[in-house]
Amino acid sequence: MRWFKFGVIIILAIGGIYAFAMSFVSENKDFIIEKEISFPVDKVFPQFNNLQNFISWSAFLENKKEMSFQFYSPYKGQGSSMSYQNKKEKDLKGDLFIRYENSLKTLKFQLFEGKQHTPYLIDLKFIPINGKTKIIWYIHTPRQPFLKRSLNLISEDFWTENVNKSMVSLEKVLSNKIDKEFQRENIKYDSVFVQKQDSQLLLGINVSTKNSKDALFNNIVINHNKVINYVEIDMGKKEDEYGEPILITEADNFKDKEVSYFYGIPVSKKSGVSDNNFSFRMLNSSTNYVIFYKGSYTNRINSIQQLLTKAKRDTMRIGDLQQTFIEEPTKDDDVILKLSLPVFK
Incomplete structure (x- = not known):
């Protein structure tokens, strides 16, 4: 009985320390990620405003074999959306919306994960720089309940890692596309x-x-x-x-x-x-x-x-x-x- 009381005291003490620590953590978080990609903005932007393109290189949706996707009209630009769900783990699901588009300049996404009613707000700014494109990600995380605020301590690292992976993958996709376009420009038609x-x-x-x-x-x-x-x-x-x-x-x-x-x-x-x-x-x-x-x-x-x-x-x-x-x-x-x-x- 004495050990049981001692265990309860330890648990309450840990819970109290955690609750005290969480009082210093904000309920949501804002951060900025800046990346540069070696392709002009007219090649980069369509990879973001078309969600079928987006999922092909995005590291946020890994293990695509286990995922099912559904896309909704219009299929690109403002008003387009998609939903995804893990085929095995049904709770791993979400909905992604494009709420605003200023062509070649700005996109505003909303991402709802699982059963959350408050979305991630993801604003993207595209800046052309000498044939390259600077992409600025403005991330606003959803409000977390008091006991889950510790997630905000790791959210920035999670997003930064996946943005970095995504940009490497996007570079490969665009490089392949540019090579194909060059070949097409040099095609001679109607000659056997x-x-x-x-x-x-x-x-x-x-x-x-x-x-x-x-x-x-x-x-x-x-x-x-x-x-x-x-x-x-x-x-x-x-x-x-x-x-x-x-x-x-x-x-x-x-x-x-x-x-x-x-x-x-x-x-x-x-x-x-x-x-x-x-x-x-x-x-x-x-x-x-x-x-x-x-x-x-x-x-x-x-x-x-x-x-x-x-x-x-x-x-x-x-x-x-x-x-x-x-x-x-x-x-x-x-x-x-x-x-x-x-x-x-």
């Missing part, structure tokens, strides 16, 4: 040339659809989004961890009323696939006749016929046509395609 292609492993989906003008391309856009979401969200791949999407189909099936195709994204290795709609496909190394095309998807047929004509003239046998989307397919834009036709004697 020969190219050696290394083997590639694709993860994608098999599809059959009508071959009418709008139905085919709309179907491609839908399945592109399915594959991208599965690779990025379910498999946790970042943008610099996979290649440009490739559609594989018979070279002359543009004449048919119905088209079957495989739409996939190059990945480095096989891993477990939890959705039976998705599968891996290996593209073997080959010699290809290649032509770049820019315009409406329907009008790509003339470029395909150029490849088929050259193969016939050279008395070459052909494999399935590979259509690499240099720009992601969207309903409102023309496509930029690399059309590759494997040939052999």
Whole structure:
């Protein structure tokens, strides 16, 4: 009994000391983090005001394989939002909102974590400096109840560490994007040339659809989004961890009323696939006749016929046509395609 009383006294003493210490800790905290990134503001800003871009490099949402995400219209800029939840630990969830946008200059976020009714307020300021961008993070933490105020003692370290990780990841993403843009600027269209292609492993989906003008391309856009979401969200791949999407189909099936195709994204290795709609496909190394095309998807047929004509003239046998989307397919834009036709004697 004496030891029990002694234990109670110790616990009360510790509790009293903790309560006394917490009386000197504020209920919330404000701090500023400044970072500089080696890219112009017009490249950096879209990585923040589009939340689907944001989650691809943000260190605040690690272990993306275990997370499910939902995005709400509008999908970028003021008024856009997203929710996230851990698939295994249901209490690990939150909602992120963009409350204000001054294009290329300022963004204001609100982040609600778990069951908290008071959000983090995250204001971002973007300052262009000689082709680079300075990003200033203004963080206001939510009000903490008296006995949880100790969290404010470590919150700044937590945010600083994750901002630093995020900026390293963002540098990689943007570097990959800039390299691709440089390559696109130097593309020569409508000229057939020969190219050696290394083997590639694709993860994608098999599809059959009508071959009418709008139905085919709309179907491609839908399945592109399915594959991208599965690779990025379910498999946790970042943008610099996979290649440009490739559609594989018979070279002359543009004449048919119905088209079957495989739409996939190059990945480095096989891993477990939890959705039976998705599968891996290996593209073997080959010699290809290649032509770049820019315009409406329907009008790509003339470029395909150029490849088929050259193969016939050279008395070459052909494999399935590979259509690499240099720009992601969207309903409102023309496509930029690399059309590759494997040939052999």
